[in-house]
Amino acid sequence: MTDPILTLSGITKTFPGVVALDKVSFDVRPGEVHALVGENGAGKSTLMKVLAGLYHPDAGEILYQGAPVRIDNPLAAREKGILLIHQELSLSPELSVAENIYLGAWPTNALGVLNKRKLRRDTQAALDALGCTFGPDDRVGTLSVAMQQMVEIARSQAFSANVVIFDEPTASLTDTEKDQLFTTIRALQAQGVGIVYISHKMDEIFELTDRITVLRDGVVQGTVDTKNTDAIAITRMMIGRTLEAYFHKANSTFGDEVLRVDGLSLKGQFEDVSFSVRQGEVLGFYGLVGAGRSEVVETLFGIRTADRGRLHWEGAEMPLPTPRHAIDLGIALVPESRKEQGLVLMMGGQDNTTLPHLNSYARATVMDRRRERATFDTYRDALSIKTTGPEQAVSTLSGGNQQKFVLAKWLCAGPKLIILDEPTRGIDVGSKSAIHELIAKLAEDGLAVIVISSEMPEVLGVSHRVLAMAEGRLVGEFEGDAMTEENLIDAVSHHLAKPAAE
Template sequence: MNEIIVTADSILKKFPGVIALNRVSFDIRAGEVHALMGENGAGKSTLMKVLSGIYNPDEGAIHHRGKKVIIKTPKEARELGILLVHQELSLSPELSAAENIYLGDWPTNRFGIVNKRKMNAAAKIALDELGCNFGPEVLVRNLSIAKQQMVEIARTLVFNANVVIFDEPTGTLTTTEKDQLFEVVRSLRKKGVAIVYISHKMDEIFEIADRITVLRDGEVQCTVNTSESTIGEITNRMIGRDLDQYFHRAKAEFGAELLSVNQLTIRGLFKDVSFSVRAGEVVGLYGLIGAGRSEVAETLFGVRQKDSGEIIFDNQKVSFSSPKQAIEKGLALVPEDRKSQGLILGMGGRHNMTLPHLSLYSNMGVPRVDKELQVFEDYKTKLEIKTTGPEQLLSDLSGGNQQKLVLAKWLCAHPKLIILDEPTRGVDVGSKSAIHQYIATLAEQGLAVIVISSEMPEVIGVSHRILTMAEGRLVGEYTGKEMTEENLIAAVSGLTAA
């Protein structure tokens, strides 16, 4: 089971203005989980895209079972048994689960007609093996994100993969769904499949991985056995320094009540939600996926319209019919999905940052490029955004730098209250720490902050007060020593009274 399935030898990959991989060597062995870690932009996903045929290396070689191979396309990688389960799901929502599993390689009869019966039968076997409670003919658009991910994983079974690459697979999964995924990973490992596991979550890595390789700035820093390493050592290798204080909580100096929500309701989503936020206060909103947290935030911001209830902001009763009205009053929302809701990936950082606030950076309708460049450089420095310049397309930036730019986009309008929905999802440990520090800085400057997070250590570490939600209702409120993981779990699991 120690057979080396794939070896990458001195891989060099360049993009305009950056060396993404600088002579990286890496191997994957049968029957092991090899974790690949590093900050956003370290080269992890680039290396995996080289191995799976999405990118072609500029220099270096790939060997599969000891034989040098040239992998020009994902189809060629799949024929070798190398499959990538993408961080961003690569499914067609209007096709069935079976059609997505076989996408690009549908089985046909001798007349070239797709053999749906054969395809559905093979897909059903794979889905059943994964414990899925849906059939091969269901449309992917009708499946949850977690179930869509199982469709991605089913490809590894029907094509008899010998190498499976998981790129941030648990970013949108609940704890139960994560445990189910880990059972799948362990099952594949027992079968002798070589697994690469990319994640920013240290607890996951130390639970599931046999070895860890760390990349920094496109270069390998170390490869170690997980049992012989520590979280502190891996963190230091990733970012080149120790994180003396991972979470940062602002000083508790609160001003007047800025937001008051009373009996807010949207039928079918949430009911009778009431809470308040003071200037200089960080209020955490914790709950399981589907609890209604994001929907409450979107209602405050004017994305959704309430059925009943009252919102008082800055001493005025408000009912925003659009985000534009909310922005004008001093609200900001950093959305959960930065790629589809927070950014225009085909534009540069300067345009993305100022787009919602053109009136602030124009003169009689004519953009003031000098003012745009000034604010871009200002927040680039404040948030340590790594980019080649204001015009670099955001599609070329790492996830952490994209997230920082979403944050900068709203801060440059100087809001009074900012809502951060999963502010560090898919972000590396160094960037997480920087964002936590900046949340504390904003509160100490007098902003009111609402942080929505599925990560208990994060919401506990940055918040002055935590509200818990379950099934569309507020079910608890905690401060000080009451803010413990045990209390939060009990509240959202229905083990404590509302």
């Protein structure tokens, strides 16, 4: 058995009131992909930040190539050959590819002047090793998410990394881009690089990895060879129980039509979109990234303005709304990106929850903080949000708890229609199951619910009816027995399956 290139032994890390890591041991060997899995808040990101020099452990030891080391900061980690690729890419969009790759270590001549020729030459060599189609001088802000991720990975070539950590690397990638990423990871393996792979997606874990280590509440539950286990066993280790009913479909009686959309179009985004949703119904939207799903619901919420089309709200025609008008009507939108669009990260959970509804908590010009606190307490308990208190910045919470605060923000307004755009992206299986249960309960309470998901099992599992979109058009409508993976794939591939009968 190959000796580990990196070993973490007895790592402990505490924050005020929280033991994030409790005597954690973990290792990675040359040329292997070692998965690190666990629910949000289990300690995965904390452990990797210790390894990358962002946090210093309170106790424990790090061995690198068999010798004890202290990693004081990310630059020290990079110099040792340890590279962390964050889920939220850490690039400067206004700088070039070359400037980003060598940021903090630009080559200079004897007078300290930037050696542009060497910078471009070394960058091109790193890009060529990965088969990148963009060049050293391209501005990073003009590249796609997948290409930006390749810029991050190119640092592993530029600095001869021995260990590369991928934190939820496919969260924003299409299937084609994911395949390219996997090809790159296997190429790094072939070079003897040790890979740490953090993901909530079990299919990726079992396709790509050699070993799996499970964390729960900051404690290692075990390390197993991937070939000797299965998703059920890993899930049981992650959450301490089996996940009998992963999806929850609402047992609803449909009521009146809440929203009807006729011929909605926005040039370059979507065209001639028509559908309706009723009280107690969960309507799913499925399609590949770029299909126009998010753009449609952003138009319904007033973020975008359609070129043409008509909307009917509770039976009466209405003008295209502004966001304020949409909120007043009772439309809520949980956006695709909770960190960029759904939360003010440095504010506490209480202030995030009440932010869109401040008028409801004001007496003249004075905020009723007692009522705000009561709202916070209600939704913290109802949604089982793990937080130390109302003032804890949401940036410090796990992805699942952040998403619950986005939901709380809109549920406290008592909406009639709630739109959930990728509601479980980047969160663990336990939190996903809780959100699926919540979707079912909202529908059973009489709300109309629209769910957008790129995960086919999810959209089929929670929805009563599914609309398929491709290239800005609705290409299929399915319900009952017609809601199958085969029909959805066929529809988005432009071979239109037969719609379900009315």
